Amino acid sequence: xxxxxxLLMVAAxxxxxxxxxxxxxxxxxxxxxxxxxxxxxxxxxxxxxxxxQDFEEQLGIDWDWNExxxxxxxxxxxxxxxxxxxxxxxxxxxxxxxxxxxxxxxxYYGYVEFHDPIPDHDLRLGRQYIFSVDExxxxxxxWLRADRVAKLNWLAAxxxxxxxxxxxxxxxxxxIAGLKLELYPTKELSFYVDTMFYKENxxxxxxxxxxxxxxxxxxxxxxINSHARYAxxxxxxxxxxxxxxxxxxxxxxxxxxxxxxxxxxxQSPEDDLGEDIKNLYLEREQAYYQLDISISQQIPRQEGxxxxxxISFRKMEDNSDEDLYTTDFTSWTAGINVxxxxxxxxxxxxxxxxxxWESRDVYYEASSLSWFADLRQELFDKWEISGGYYYKTEDxxxxxxxxxxxxxxxxxxxxxxxxTWAELKYEYERDDYYKEFGISDINSLTATLxxxx
Numbered sequence: 001x002x003x004x005x006x007l008l009m010v011a012a013x014x015x016x017x018x019x020x021x022x023x024x025x026x027x028x029x030x031x032x033x034x035x036x037x038x039x040x041x042x043x044x045x046x047x048x049x050x051x052x053q054d055f056e057e058q059l060g061i062d063w064d065w066n067e068x069x070x071x072x073x074x075x076x077x078x079x080x081x082x083x084x085x086x087x088x089x090x091x092x093x094x095x096x097x098x099x100x101x102x103x104x105x106x107x108y109y110g111y112v113e114f115h116d117p118i119p120d121h122d123l124r125l126g127r128q129y130i131f132s133v134d135e136x137x138x139x140x141x142x143w144l145r146a147d148r149v150a151k152l153n154w155l156a157a158x159x160x161x162x163x164x165x166x167x168x169x170x171x172x173x174x175x176i177a178g179l180k181l182e183l184y185p186t187k188e189l190s191f192y193v194d195t196m197f198y199k200e201n202x203x204x205x206x207x208x209x210x211x212x213x214x215x216x217x218x219x220x221x222x223x224i225n226s227h228a229r230y231a232x233x234x235x236x237x238x239x240x241x242x243x244x245x246x247x248x249x250x251x252x253x254x255x256x257x258x259x260x261x262x263x264x265x266x267q268s269p270e271d272d273l274g275e276d277i278k279n280l281y282l283e284r285e286q287a288y289y290q291l292d293i294s295i296s297q298q299i300p301r302q303e304g305x306x307x308x309x310x311i312s313f314r315k316m317e318d319n320s321d322e323d324l325y326t327t328d329f330t331s332w333t334a335g336i337n338v339x340x341x342x343x344x345x346x347x348x349x350x351x352x353x354x355x356x357w358e359s360r361d362v363y364y365e366a367s368s369l370s371w372f373a374d375l376r377q378e379l380f381d382k383w384e385i386s387g388g389y390y391y392k393t394e395d396x397x398x399x400x401x402x403x404x405x406x407x408x409x410x411x412x413x414x415x416x417x418x419x420t421w422a423e424l425k426y427e428y429e430r431d432d433y434y435k436e437f438g439i440s441d442i443n444s445l446t447a448t449l450x451x452x453x
Contacts, residue, residue: 023065042438052091053082243298255287287317304341346378405431
């Protein structure tokens with residue numbers, strides 16, 4: 001930690017921006033080293049490997065040449081398994097599973113953006129992310145946005161197209177394209193039409209309306225080809241006089257006749273998924289209704305102190321359709337938030353409990369009870385400490401009784417100007433599930449240095 005702090009002292013003298021004859025450049029670097037260890041596994045199912053060391057370097061660059069209305073944005077990472085995790089180890093991750101060299105270089109995005117090449121238009125070229133319908137997609141290609149279509153203040157549009165880029169799998173380079181229309185009839189009301197073409201035509205209609213400044217209504221309907229996927233209506237109301245925020249959401253999921261072929265898994269570790277693979281989620285989606293009700297209440301005359309609660313009910317449209325993953329259930333969460341209460345500067349604390357239980361006709365029913373707590377406190381001279389705890393017990397009738405898992409962490413951070421910081425974080429995890437592999441617990445220690453130049 002002292003070494004990281006010393007490096008920070010040097011980094012603190014660096015400028016937040018670098019001025020060049022061709023605009024301003026901002027560079028950010030995030031360096032992480034993590035070591036994990038456990039008791040040696042006592043099982044034939046996993047290798048006798050009790051430790052792991054990993055390294056990761058992320059580099060981001062933002063270059064703005066305002067005089068020419070052009071900018072460049074880049075984010076990449078280098079990941080390396082330092083000690084060669086054996087296949088099947090409890091520490092094996094995506095980097096280990098994607099090649100014998102146990103190292104990878106990722107280009108998350110790298111694109112050039114032209115601002116106002118045509119008035120009220122923006123153009124991006126290169127590798128980028130787009131959030132379309134309900135998917136976050138990485139692709140290589142072009143994106144164009146018009147803030148005023150045909151000089152109409154109430155109409156905006158986005159269009160994009162290119163080849164899908166997947167960091168872990170050698171997917172066939174299928175083309176992807178999409179279109180989004182935004183309509184603003186009034187300042188308080190907006191409508192969106194969003195569509196994406198990738199093997200199937202996925203599209204959505206949704207709207208956002210604020211009839212009053214303390215009441216928001218959101219509606220959404222999402223489809224695949226001509227088949228409805230889901231729809232929901234959400235209402236959020238704030239009663240400012242009492243410090244109350246009330247949210248109500250009703251969600252309707254529609255059944256698929258066949259296995260889902262449009263929920264894309266962008267993180268598969270397979271080397272080659274073939275030309276026809278569309279996802280790794282092979283179960284049919286069943287039809288159900290779900291109701292979520294949540295409330296957050298500020299405690300009167302106690303600034304920074306609030307309570308929150310949420311309850312969810314799910315009901316199958318037809319109980320005969322329940323499977324291992326989809327069934328009737330009830331979930332309830334409640335807790336307390338403390339933010340600088342009693343004039344404790346830089347202090348945050350939250351604690352809560354969640355109860356979840358199923359109602360089944362065919363399979364074994366399950367239930368769980370979990371507790372969580374998080375703490376953060378700013379200290380003198382730019383130091384900060386944080387910690388957290390999570391504990392869960394779970395029952396699956398006649399199969400598993402009182403299976404428990406717990407996890408806690410503690411971290412020390414040193415903050416410097418311009419968002420530069422260093423952190424040392426320790427985590428501990430103990431789970432009854434690990435006993436099957438002869439492991440009592442897993443520990444990890446992560447050192448992180450984040451620097452802005």
